[in-house]
Amino acid sequence: MRITRVMGAALLALGLAAGPAAADSSPSPSASADGDAPTRAGTSFRTATEIDQGQQATASGSTGDYLYWSFPADTGQRPTVRATVKLPDAHGFETWQLDVYDGLRRRQSCQYGAQTRTAAQGAGSVELACVLRTVRGWAEPWANDPLPGTYYVRLTVVDLGAADLGKPVGAEVRVDSKGIGGAAAVDGSLGKPLVPGIAVTSEEDKDGAKGAVLSSFGSDDGWSSGWWSDRWVWTGIGAVLAALAGIGGYVLTRGSGRPSRVPPNV
Amino acid sequence: MIRRQRLAAGVCALLAALTAGIAFPAGAVADETDQAAPKVELVLDVSGSMRTRDIDGGTRMAAAKQAFNEVLDATPEEVQLGIRTLGANYRGDDRKEGCKDTEQLYPVGPLNRTDAKTAVATLAPTGWTPIGPALLKAADDLNGGDGTRRIVLISDGEDTCQPLDPCEVAREIAAKGIGLTIDTLGLVPDAKTRDQLSCIADATGGTYTDVRHKEELSDRVGELVDRAAEPVVTPVATEGADRCEKAPTLKSGLYTDRAGFGQQRWYKVDVEPGQELRASVSVADDRAVQPNYGVLLRAVTAHGREIVRGEAAGTGRTDVVSTGLRYPRPESDDDAAPAETVCLQVTSSFSAASGVKTTPGLPLELTVDVVDGPSGHHDVAAFGLGRGWWLLGTLVLIGFLAGLLWGWLSRWRVAVWRTN
Numbered sequence: 001m002r003i004t005r006v007m008g009a010a011l012l013a014l015g016l017a018a019g020p021a022a023a024d025s026s027p028s029p030s031a032s033a034d035g036d037a038p039t040r041a042g043t044s045f046r047t048a049t050e051i052d053q054g055q056q057a058t059a060s061g062s063t064g065d066y067l068y069w070s071f072p073a074d075t076g077q078r079p080t081v082r083a084t085v086k087l088p089d090a091h092g093f094e095t096w097q098l099d100v101y102d103g104l105r106r107r108q109s110c111q112y113g114a115q116t117r118t119a120a121q122g123a124g125s126v127e128l129a130c131v132l133r134t135v136r137g138w139a140e141p142w143a144n145d146p147l148p149g150t151y152y153v154r155l156t157v158v159d160l161g162a163a164d165l166g167k168p169v170g171a172e173v174r175v176d177s178k179g180i181g182g183a184a185a186v187d188g189s190l191g192k193p194l195v196p197g198i199a200v201t202s203e204e205d206k207d208g209a210k211g212a213v214l215s216s217f218g219s220d221d222g223w224s225s226g227w228w229s230d231r232w233v234w235t236g237i238g239a240v241l242a243a244l245a246g247i248g249g250y251v252l253t254r255g256s257g258r259p260s261r262v263p264p265n266v
Numbered sequence: 267m268i269r270r271q272r273l274a275a276g277v278c279a280l281l282a283a284l285t286a287g288i289a290f291p292a293g294a295v296a297d298e299t300d301q302a303a304p305k306v307e308l309v310l311d312v313s314g315s316m317r318t319r320d321i322d323g324g325t326r327m328a329a330a331k332q333a334f335n336e337v338l339d340a341t342p343e344e345v346q347l348g349i350r351t352l353g354a355n356y357r358g359d360d361r362k363e364g365c366k367d368t369e370q371l372y373p374v375g376p377l378n379r380t381d382a383k384t385a386v387a388t389l390a391p392t393g394w395t396p397i398g399p400a401l402l403k404a405a406d407d408l409n410g411g412d413g414t415r416r417i418v419l420i421s422d423g424e425d426t427c428q429p430l431d432p433c434e435v436a437r438e439i440a441a442k443g444i445g446l447t448i449d450t451l452g453l454v455p456d457a458k459t460r461d462q463l464s465c466i467a468d469a470t471g472g473t474y475t476d477v478r479h480k481e482e483l484s485d486r487v488g489e490l491v492d493r494a495a496e497p498v499v500t501p502v503a504t505e506g507a508d509r510c511e512k513a514p515t516l517k518s519g520l521y522t523d524r525a526g527f528g529q530q531r532w533y534k535v536d537v538e539p540g541q542e543l544r545a546s547v548s549v550a551d552d553r554a555v556q557p558n559y560g561v562l563l564r565a566v567t568a569h570g571r572e573i574v575r576g577e578a579a580g581t582g583r584t585d586v587v588s589t590g591l592r593y594p595r596p597e598s599d600d601d602a603a604p605a606e607t608v609c610l611q612v613t614s615s616f617s618a619a620s621g622v623k624t625t626p627g628l629p630l631e632l633t634v635d636v637v638d639g640p641s642g643h644h645d646v647a648a649f650g651l652g653r654g655w656w657l658l659g660t661l662v663l664i665g666f667l668a669g670l671l672w673g674w675l676s677r678w679r680v681a682v683w684r685t686n
Contacts, residue, residue: 040493044471045548045588046520046631047498060489062475064464066585104590105546105633107578137648138640141574141592158583165464166452166476168486185648191542191594191638197499199518199544199635212497214520214633231651238658242665249669254677 041067072217077177086170095159098128103149103194137226138188149194185229302413311421313353316391333484348374352400353393364394365427397425398432422453433465440470441626506531510609524627536605539598544635546590554619
């Protein structure tokens, strides 16, 4: 009977291991409500407007502008950038494109999503999307894997009729991310997240003086330290199960602890 | 049973919280800065064509005046605003005279709204459209200070003072000053005006807007003035060399330079053992270029060995092409190990479209960060840990076999002991 109870507990533990894995697949909670979502976009890497994940940022601009936003992404997240461009009433064919760059201004590939789309003549809006790769805690310097830090979004028209240049457009951008969890956990972590200007920012923090910064996603506000992943749970439960199975195997072969051919009264 | 369920639910919630509890980095808002005040100059075309009645039934001039009044009311306190006109005074036909006709209507400085509005009210559409000379003067007006500088040019026609190409003028201005942007607005523009104004905007990294309605004009100008008020990091001008030995040594920061077509730029950075060098570069195309382009950033040792490179290529319409690299220098056992000089080489493969001047060089922006290096790396998996059902199955199987063996061994041992 004890064995069945032990096995029952083991199965329960197994279920728990699957629990967190399932919880991981839900979208991460948004950092803040839409209360003070930015209503403007920058026009270069330097002036990119900072947005949080889950915020619906809007901006008005002119056809032909290069609109920039930046957002933070942490280890284990797989960000999805969605953009909607509201086009003017009358226009010709226009091709819009969404590009994502990392904190080193390296272009990041999209796994899926319509990154470039052509709006037909007179179409009211274009919707673009880009699903990035999972952000890793560490990568070799020669790889351009996404690393935790600042990411830049650039939205622009890449092909247009000359007459459409400068016409007013509206843009909406939203970044959400899916937690991938331990499946993407790697060994090692960066000394500092890939936030541009972070060396200058941390020096200034020491001085107490604060100026304009390239990217204000700081070094200490809530970046994951990279040591936690659900691999601990999996491995821990595996170890417990192995121990239990070992006890089970031992009990099976050892029998009652006394060889049957030895009489009990010896 | 109930107790066990509750316990299970509790443990489950705890584990879920631990696993999914990767906190988001909260974006802190940039603080107010004590940098020099941002300066903006509005440059308004007051040429004869501004009399045309085609903006919401009123004249272009009326629309511009209304927009200016609204913008002056909404200008942020810290912005130093000035107004310059072009073609406001000279009525004659002499081109030479007409092309000198640009006047500072309201000087760049702390804003007195009443004075500025009174000055705007006196304007009447008059003369020529000397855009080039007006831009040159406007750049002079904005001289001095460390803040951002922005010119907002509102015009309804192309420059009538050839051969001075305002587009080249804009490029020269941008090459001379740092952080100066020209945004242009075309009032009901024709194709030529549009081309010229968008060329001026592109030359300085500014924006071009096509205005057909009053509201659009005041909204846009207001937005541009507000944008000038936002704190932005001002890059430091530097001049890269054509080879590493002569290159300037850079520390962490943001730098700007000009690189001619087909020209290499070299910079040096000192990296201590255990530190990581991060560099990114963007090269902007501030004029018409061929549609295929690229940029290469290489980190090279003093002896010429390439450590790591970043490269990017692209095709089609773009503002910049950018790339970056990371070089973590390993820890050294020797405490007195000297800093290593890493040479950074930047090359871009933009080629100018036919008939486009190749001087000044293309604007180049370089960020350098030297930070603490990454922690050691030993395994593809975090701490060498595993996950998944295969791992559990393997562990259970091995554990079971080990138990069997151990049980069998102990039984055998007891049997041997008994027999003896």
